[in-house]
Amino acid sequence: MLLVTAVDGPETAEVGSVAHYQASAFNQANPDPADLAQINWEVRCDGVRVSRSMAAGPTLDVSIAPDYAGRTLLVMPFANSPTERVSAKTAISGPEQQIVEPATVSISVDGQRYSAQINNGPAFFVGNDVSYQSLRGLMNTTPGTDIFTPEDYREQFGIWANLIAPTAMCESKGSFHCLNTYDRAAFTFGFMQDAAHEPDENFVLLLRRFLLLKDAQFYFPDLILQNGHISQKTPGGAVQLENDTSSQGLMSYLNPDPDAVCQQEAEVAAKFVHWAENNPENRATQVAFTIEQQRQKYASYARRYNLNGTKDSVCIVVADIRHQGRAKSSVIEQALKASDPLNALLDIGSTTYASRIETLRQEIEKMTAAGILGKHVYNLEKQDFVAA
Numbered sequence: 001m002l003l004v005t006a007v008d009g010p011e012t013a014e015v016g017s018v019a020h021y022q023a024s025a026f027n028q029a030n031p032d033p034a035d036l037a038q039i040n041w042e043v044r045c046d047g048v049r050v051s052r053s054m055a056a057g058p059t060l061d062v063s064i065a066p067d068y069a070g071r072t073l074l075v076m077p078f079a080n081s082p083t084e085r086v087s088a089k090t091a092i093s094g095p096e097q098q099i100v101e102p103a104t105v106s107i108s109v110d111g112q113r114y115s116a117q118i119n120n121g122p123a124f125f126v127g128n129d130v131s132y133q134s135l136r137g138l139m140n141t142t143p144g145t146d147i148f149t150p151e152d153y154r155e156q157f158g159i160w161a162n163l164i165a166p167t168a169m170c171e172s173k174g175s176f177h178c179l180n181t182y183d184r185a186a187f188t189f190g191f192m193q194d195a196a197h198e199p200d201e202n203f204v205l206l207l208r209r210f211l212l213l214k215d216a217q218f219y220f221p222d223l224i225l226q227n228g229h230i231s232q233k234t235p236g237g238a239v240q241l242e243n244d245t246s247s248q249g250l251m252s253y254l255n256p257d258p259d260a261v262c263q264q265e266a267e268v269a270a271k272f273v274h275w276a277e278n279n280p281e282n283r284a285t286q287v288a289f290t291i292e293q294q295r296q297k298y299a300s301y302a303r304r305y306n307l308n309g310t311k312d313s314v315c316i317v318v319a320d321i322r323h324q325g326r327a328k329s330s331v332i333e334q335a336l337k338a339s340d341p342l343n344a345l346l347d348i349g350s351t352t353y354a355s356r357i358e359t360l361r362q363e364i365e366k367m368t369a370a371g372i373l374g375k376h377v378y379n380l381e382k383q384d385f386v387a388a
Contacts, residue, residue, distance in 0.1 A: 002035040003027040015094025042082040044074040047228025048208040054383040069094035105267040116270035137182030147174035166363035177276040186251035308380040317345040
């Protein structure tokens with residue numbers, strides 16, 4: 001296997017420029033071009049992964065965004081997993097965002113309906129107070145003015161913008177501010193409904209990315225990134241809220257009382273809803289993060305279920321089953337052996353989750369009829385979909 005042993009890149013870069021990186025040494029002399037083409041890249045900003053490019057080749061160009069000002073990029077080419085031992089560090093210079101007046105939230109309650117204002121701006125809906133088993137929290141499934149539409153992201157992400165759409169419609173109807181604070185996850189947010197209860201996964205990773213955005217200081221001036229993890233500024237100093245094994249501190253920050261809707265929970269929810277609804281960078285971050293995560297997961301599913309060469313629609317349903325967690329791997333494997341694997345997979349959980357599966361089926365059928373699906377199969381070597 002070809003391994004990268006050194007990488008070249010600039011020590012400094014300016015906001016607005018493009019930094020060029022190149023894998024410059026390998027464990028093999030004169031590596032085969034086909035092996036060079038399989039080199040992956042990961043970019044971290046102050047310890048937080050901001051992009052992962054699979055099978056991108058021996059060079060990578062990174063556009064230096066304004067959000068990176070005053071921070072350090074770590075750029076790592078890799079075959080199996082990235083390591084700081086083979087990396088290039090780039091210090092980013094440029095004007096840093098200064099927030100004069102952070103967000104002040106005013107909450108109003110009308111029965112079960114929670115609304116809010118940010119800095120005395122227009123009132124907006126945050127969520128309804130709902131119960132789930134012994135727990136209570138807020139729920140917002142009302143789509144906003146901007147919802148996820150694959151066509152808006154097809155130029156940037158290709159077929160992947162369409163591949164995530166069926167699950168996004170099942171989870172949130174495409175609403176970037178979809179919210180749930182009423183179950184054991186404590187806080188679930190976004191068009192793909194990323195939950196906060198799993199350490200170093202899902203919403204934890206997404207929030208780290210959010211905190212790199214310039215508006216993070218406006219909405220959450222008390223949250224900072226330290227060593228790639230989320231910390232809260234307190235009078236006694238910074239307190240880390242999550243690590244590789246627990247996100248309990250972050251869950252408590254987002255939702256201190258699982259048995260009732262408290263002021264902190266309502267204010268935090270209001271900030272996230274307002275941020276997603278009013279900031280295109282927030283929405284773009286959700287989409288980029290989701291596609292990056294799904295690309296990794298599809299590769300894992302392809303290895304686990306032998307999906308190399310499998311058509312796009314079948315892969316979508318496997319990924320949706322795993323995303324929701326509605327069946328064990330043995331059930332998925334059995335369905336894949338059927339003469340009609342697509343419908344066999346869609347039958348899984350069809351009684352318990354009838355509405356979700358009907359939405360999933362409709363979205364797949366709609367894109368198939370439009371000629372978007374049915375033309376690609378998964379290629380494990382490229383970790384991408386190719387023409388059938």
